[in-house]
Every structure is written in structure tokens, then in C-alpha cells.
Amino acid sequence: MVKVGLIGLGFMGYTHYQIYKKNRRAKVVAIGDYNRDKLEGDWSSVGGNLGDMAREKEDLSGIKTYANPLDMLGDPNVDVVDICLPTDLHHDMAIQALKSGKHVFSEKPMARNFKEAQEIAKAAGRAKGFYMVGHCIxxxxxxxxxxxxxxxxxxxxxxxxxxxxxxxxxxxxxxxxxxxxxxxxxxxxxxxxxxxxxxxxxxxxxxxxxxxxxxxxxxxxxxxxxxxxxxxxxxxxxxxxxxxxxxxxxxxxxxxxxxxxxxxxxxxxxxxxxxxxxxxxxxxxxxxxxxxxERELDYFLKCVEKNEKPTVVTAQSSLExxxxxxxxxxxxxxxxxxxxx
Ligand SMILES: NC(=O)c1ccc[n+]([C@@H]2O[C@H](COP(=O)([O-])OP(=O)(O)OC[C@H]3O[C@@H](n4cnc5c(N)ncnc54)[C@H](O)[C@@H]3O)[C@@H](O)[C@H]2O)c1
Structure with a gap:
């Protein structure tokens, strides 16, 4: 069972949360967002194409919450950090998460610009954990x-x-x-x-x-x-x-x-x-x-389970x-x- 810490509980974070709930390989053990309502399970403000999915209050018992997502990086219970923050925040969070030794899944685009993406690729190259960008197509x-x-x-x-x-x-x-x-x-x-x-x-x-x-x-x-x-x-x-x-x-x-x-x-x-x-x-x-x-997250979870580096999406190809x-x-x-x- 891969233990996931989800950072950013908006449209994509909520979508990932729902996917993890149904995936037997994963368990969400931590969530991080600066919006305290979301940390209490009130995700009614989530936008996007969610329909009624986010209208019910979510039962988050057993899930650790972090108002400052950086604090999650020291949580020994978290194997994978899944970054669903706005794009301009990917760079700093991905680099810190890679430095912490966690496996990192980041929403696309890799970063706000090429220079930041290069820095992430460098950090991914040195990291102990795997790094994959959500190029879902x-x-x-x-x-x-x-x-x-x-x-x-x-x-x-x-x-x-x-x-x-x-x-x-x-x-x-x-x-x-x-x-x-x-x-x-x-x-x-x-x-x-x-x-x-x-x-x-x-x-x-x-x-x-x-x-x-x-x-x-x-x-x-x-x-x-x-x-x-x-x-x-x-x-x-x-x-x-x-x-x-x-x-x-x-x-x-x-x-x-x-x-x-x-x-x-x-x-x-x-x-x-x-x-x-x-x-x-x-x-x-x-x-x-x-x-x-669903398929990209399942692929990444399988890679982590088997300890095999992801090859369908690499840091270099996301940088490209x-x-x-x-x-x-x-x-x-x-x-x-x-x-x-
Ligand atoms: N793969 C896809 O098809 C797809 C679709 C939509 C969005 N995305 C990507 O996913 C990422 C997130 O997009 P979204 O639609 O979920 O955005 P969103 O605005 O719905 O969600 C962002 C979340 O991050 C939280 N947040 C913002 N700043 C924060 C901070 N400093 N500290 C802690 N929490 C903070 C917000 O409270 C919110 O819950 C973006 O990079 C976007 O490009 C991908």
C-alpha cells in the first residue's frame, strides 16, 4: 500500500483524492492546503467540472492535515507527495519534496517556465525518490x-x-x-x-x-x-x-x-x-x-510499489x-x- 500525501485540494487535488479512494494500491494519509475549510472536509468551494462530487462533507478521520504543506515533507508516514498546487508553486514544492526523499507526483505543467523546470529536472536527477509529471494525455x-x-x-x-x-x-x-x-x-x-x-x-x-x-x-x-x-x-x-x-x-x-x-x-x-x-x-x-x-496515477503507484523508475513520463521529457x-x-x-x- 502506497501512502500518499496530497498537496492542494482544488479541482485536481479533489479529483486525485477520489481516484486514490478507489485505487487499492493507495491510501491518502495526509493532506495539505492553506484553506482550513478544506482541511476540515468542507470542499464545497472546489470548482472545475466536479458536478455534485464535492458537495458532501468528506470524512477525513485518520488523515493528517497540514495548513503549511511544507510540514508534510517531514512526515515519515508519507511515501508519495502529490502536488496539485497552482502552477507557479510547483517549482519550490517539487524541489523541497524531492530533497526530502519522497516520491513526487506533480501536476502538469512541470513548472511556470523553462528555467524553473530545468531546476526541478536537476533536483529529480539527484533525488532518492521518483518524480513524474501528470501528462495525463x-x-x-x-x-x-x-x-x-x-x-x-x-x-x-x-x-x-x-x-x-x-x-x-x-x-x-x-x-x-x-x-x-x-x-x-x-x-x-x-x-x-x-x-x-x-x-x-x-x-x-x-x-x-x-x-x-x-x-x-x-x-x-x-x-x-x-x-x-x-x-x-x-x-x-x-x-x-x-x-x-x-x-x-x-x-x-x-x-x-x-x-x-x-x-x-x-x-x-x-x-x-x-x-x-x-x-x-x-x-x-x-x-x-x-x-x-486514473491511469497515470495507477501507473505511478505501480512504479513505486515495484521500485521501478517511471519511463512513460520522465523529468527530461516533461522538461522538453x-x-x-x-x-x-x-x-x-x-x-x-x-x-x-
Ligand atoms: N491534468 C489536468 O487535466 C489538469 C486539469 C486542471 C488543472 N491541472 C493542473 O493542476 C494544478 C492545480 O489546478 P487546480 O485546477 O486544482 O487549481 P485550484 O485553484 O482548483 O486548486 C488549487 C489548490 O491549491 C491551494 N493552494 C493555493 N495556494 C496555496 C499555498 N500557497 N499553500 C497551500 N495551498 C495552496 C488552494 O487552496 C486550492 O485548494 C495546476 O498546475 C493545473 O495546471 C491539471
């Missing part, structure tokens, strides 16, 4: 199966990829931190990084990056159209952001054209992952049950995703393509 069933299909080479090489992730502005955050680009990095770092990370996971590093971005309600770049250029004329196009007017619904979609088939998924349309083959067949492959959030966002930012500012490798 690598574990999201449709995306995971699409990557397996591409890697199998069954339909030839990839020729073109389109990734789209759109939402209305998240205004539910603690002190409205998402809408402060200095803290969140805007929709570009916070939301679009899911697809930037997936592109790197699927195809590796591009040769060049060309991005266009527009400012939105966070005061930063909230919508981005990014083009990633790969050798052999392979292109990835990503549209992502959160400037769409509420109640515009969240959606994620991808289309991956290989030499001998096109793979398509559209969550909002309720369309399953579908393969259209060059031979005219339409195939709906089986995908695993669960969400990427922040570097790609950084390159896109430079391209947006310069109004031209930038070399990447």
Missing part, C-alpha cells in the same frame, strides 16, 4: 491506443497530425489564479501543453516551430495555433486555448494521417477513436477503461514539453519560425 485511452498503433507501423509512417483542445476560461481557481497569466502561463502553457507534449511523445522533437497566438482574459497568450515541422515534410498542427466564450464546451480532438490509414477522435462529438483504412475499412479499436488521470512551449512563445513574439533542435 499520454495515458488517455484514445491517445494511448493511437500512439500504440502509430508505433506498431501497421499503417505506415505518420504524414500529418492535427491536435485540438479548446475550452472556455477557467475562472474557478483559487484566487482566480488561472486568469493571472503571470501565475498560470495562460492557456498556452496550461492547456495547450497537453497536445504539445503529446506531439513530442508521438513524433519526437520537431526541426522548426512556427506559432501564432492571441491574448485572452488571463492577460497572456490564451489561444495558440502552432505548427511543428518534422523531417520528410511531416507536419503537426495544434490549436489550443481557453478564450472561447462560456458556455462553449471543452473539447479535445485529434486526426493522425498515416500512409495507409487516418485515425480520428473527437470527444465532444462522442466519436470514439476510429480508423479509416486505405482499403476502405472503418475500424473502432478497443480502448482501455478509465480516464488518463516546457521547452517546446518556450520555443512557441519565442516564435509568437518574433512573428516567425524558430529552429528547435
Amino acid at each position: 499520454r495515458f488517455w485511452p484514445e491517445y494511448e491506443v493511437a500512439k500504440q498503433i502509430v508505433d506498431s507501423g501497421k499503417y505506415g509512417r505518420v504524414e500529418e497530425v492535427f491536435l485540438r483542445r479548446v475550452a472556455n476560461p477557467p475562472t474557478y481557481g483559487d484566487k482566480n489564479w488561472f486568469m493571472n497569466a503571470t501565475r498560470s502561463g495562460g492557456g498556452e502553457l496550461d492547456l495547450h501543453i497537453h497536445d504539445a507534449d503529446y506531439a513530442l511523445y508521438l513524433l519526437g522533437k520537431p526541426k522548426r516551430v512556427w506559432a501564432w497566438g492571441s491574448k485572452g482574459p488571463s492577460g497572456g497568450i490564451d489561444v495558440v495555433h502552432a505548427g511543428l515541422e518534422y523531417p520528410r515534410n511531416v507536419h503537426v498542427n495544434i490549436i489550443g486555448g481557453w478564450a472561447y466564450h462560456a458556455p462553449f464546451p471543452f473539447n479535445m480532438e485529434f486526426c493522425i494521417r498515416c500512409e495507409k490509414a487516418t485515425l480520428h477522435y473527437d470527444m465532444q462529438e462522442g466519436k470514439p477513436l476510429t480508423i479509416y483504412t486505405a482499403a476502405g475499412k472503418v475500424i473502432v479499436p478497443k480502448v482501455p477503461a478509465g480516464t488518463g488521470w 514539453s516546457v521547452r517546446l512551449i518556450d520555443a512557441e512563445m519565442r516564435s509568437i513574439a518574433a512573428g516567425k519560425a524558430v529552429d528547435y533542435r
